[in-house]
Amino acid sequence: METVFNNNNYDFFIYLSYIITFGSLIFLLIFSYLKFLISKNLYSTIIENNNDT
Amino acid sequence: MIDYLANPSRFFRITNFLLPWLMGLLITLTIIGIYFALFDSPEDLVQGSAVRIMYVHVPSAWLSIFSYLLLSICSFFFIVWRHPLADILSGSIAPVGALFSLLTLLTGSIWGRPMWGTWWVWDARLTSMLILFIFFLGYIALSNAFEKNERGSRPAALLAIVGSINLPIVKFSVDWWNTLHQPASIIRTGGISIDQSMLVPLIIMTLAFHTFFILVVVLRAHSILIERKVYHLKVLGKI
Numbered sequence: 001m002e003t004v005f006n007n008n009n010y011d012f013f014i015y016l017s018y019i020i021t022f023g024s025l026i027f028l029l030i031f032s033y034l035k036f037l038i039s040k041n042l043y044s045t046i047i048e049n050n051n052d053t
Numbered sequence: 054m055i056d057y058l059a060n061p062s063r064f065f066r067i068t069n070f071l072l073p074w075l076m077g078l079l080i081t082l083t084i085i086g087i088y089f090a091l092f093d094s095p096e097d098l099v100q101g102s103a104v105r106i107m108y109v110h111v112p113s114a115w116l117s118i119f120s121y122l123l124l125s126i127c128s129f130f131f132i133v134w135r136h137p138l139a140d141i142l143s144g145s146i147a148p149v150g151a152l153f154s155l156l157t158l159l160t161g162s163i164w165g166r167p168m169w170g171t172w173w174v175w176d177a178r179l180t181s182m183l184i185l186f187i188f189f190l191g192y193i194a195l196s197n198a199f200e201k202n203e204r205g206s207r208p209a210a211l212l213a214i215v216g217s218i219n220l221p222i223v224k225f226s227v228d229w230w231n232t233l234h235q236p237a238s239i240i241r242t243g244g245i246s247i248d249q250s251m252l253v254p255l256i257i258m259t260l261a262f263h264t265f266f267i268l269v270v271v272l273r274a275h276s277i278l279i280e281r282k283v284y285h286l287k288v289l290g291k292i
Contacts, residue, residue: 010103013167017160018091021109022083025265028152032272039279043065046283 068275075268082261089254097251103167108254110160111239112262113153114182118223120150120266121185124192125217128210140206141281143213144196145273149266151189157182169233177226178234185223188216203281 090108097104124146130139161179162172173179196209222229227236238246245252 010101010105010167013103013163014091014105017106017109017163018087020159020163021113021156024152024156028149028269029265032269032276035276036272039276040065042283043279046286 064275064278068271071271072268075264075271079261079264079268082257082264086254086258086261089257094254095248095250100168103164104251106160106164107251108258110157110164111255112259113156113160115259116262116266117150117154117157117182117185117189118220119263120146120153121189121213121217121220124150124189124213125220128213131206131210132214137203137281140203140210141274141277142270143192143206143210144277145270147189147192147196147213148273149269151186151193153262153266154182154186154189158186165233174233176232176234177230178223178232181219181223181226184219185216188212188219191216201284 086108090105094105094108096102124143127139127143127146130136131143158179161182165174166172192209192213195212196205199205224237226232227234239252239255247255
């Protein structure tokens with residue numbers, strides 16, 4: 001326990017937390033954006049051509 | 054307002070207008086936030102540089118509670134008024150909220166290792182946050198359990214409302230029980246107890262995370278709205 005508290009080099013923990021956080025946020029953003037683009041194309045090709053909607 | 058937004062064409066016009074602004078705001082806030090958090094903010098007297106984990110951990114925790122609150126409100130609207138847009142918003146919020154609660158658990162665990170000497174303890178705050186994450190997963194599983202998504206909406210909404218009882222437990226767990234987790238230092242009755250040099254980066258990161266949340270929820274709501282519209286058209290044999 002002493003070793004843990006006296007070691008002031010926390011870079012590994014800091015960068016690990018930032019990489020996990022921003023990595024997963026970027027993944028979700030790209031995934032959602034791609035889904036958005038696919039649905040947008042779907043809308044323009046199917047729904048806008050349907051007069052009943 | 055809800056009826057106004059439920060029209061896909063109108064919703065697209067609004068999202069198309071909002072997206073570049075939200076994207077620009079997100080990139081700006083994230084760059085400034087990371088700069089302040091990693092390079093400009095001071096080290097803590099006790100925790101040293103490990104305090105920098107706070108700038109991703111605390112906004113994630115706030116957003117996971119905020120998104121569950123929104124999920125419960127939308128679910129309530131759906132149960133009472135049965136408005137489809139409330140259900141679509143719930144479906145958009147749940148995965149984002151689940152990710153933020155998972156990030157809260159992971160970054161908290163990474164922060165806990167050097168500070169507490171352990172990755173995990175069955176502490177009141179950590180356990181209640183884990184339960185919040187499980188409620189998010191339960192909502193997602195239940196709402197996707199049926200071939201026709203709308204059939205799962207009602208039981209999922211009920212689960213979300215029941216799960217909201219966990220929100221005050223997450224918030225006040227550090228006051229109600231003796232825990233390893235530190236008590237609240239910003240949203241508390243005695244006022245803010247952290248220094249301004251740490252508060253500023255924390256607020257910038259929180260704004261960046263909230264912008265991310267709004268952006269992804271709008272993108273997801275857009276996709277779900279179209280998926281449902283197409284499904285109904287297929288059922289009616291129009292496409």
